[in-house]
Amino acid sequence: MFYNPERNRWSVDYQGHPCELHCGIGFELxxxxxxxxxxxxxxxxxxxITEGVRFNLNEKQGYQVIL
Structure with a gap:
């Protein structure tokens, strides 16, 4: 998962194309x-949010996720 500052969105690479994520989407971090x-x-x-705990995401860091 990576941040796209031009779109102000987090995205994942899906088959070589960025796929934007939206509020409320669930995944495993x-x-x-x-x-x-x-x-x-x-x-x-x-x-x-995970188990009632909030974690801010660092826009300069990528994260490994499972959708």
């Missing part, structure tokens, strides 16, 4: 050996 079920949300910035 891979953190080390763990897969966290998350929901993508937007407020003042993009963030994910």
């Amino acid at each position: 891979i953190v080390g050996y763990y897969c966290l079920k998350c929901t993508l949300e937007f407020g003042n910035c993009w963030y994910v």
Whole structure:
């Protein structure tokens, strides 16, 4: 998952093409050996919610996800 500043959206590479993600989409965020079920949300910035905890996303960092 990577941030596209021109579109102000997070996207994933799907078969060589960017696929934009929208608020409310669910996915699994891979953190080390763990897969966290998350929901993508937007407020003042993009963030994910997992098990009631909010984590802001760093626009300069990519994330490994499973849709």
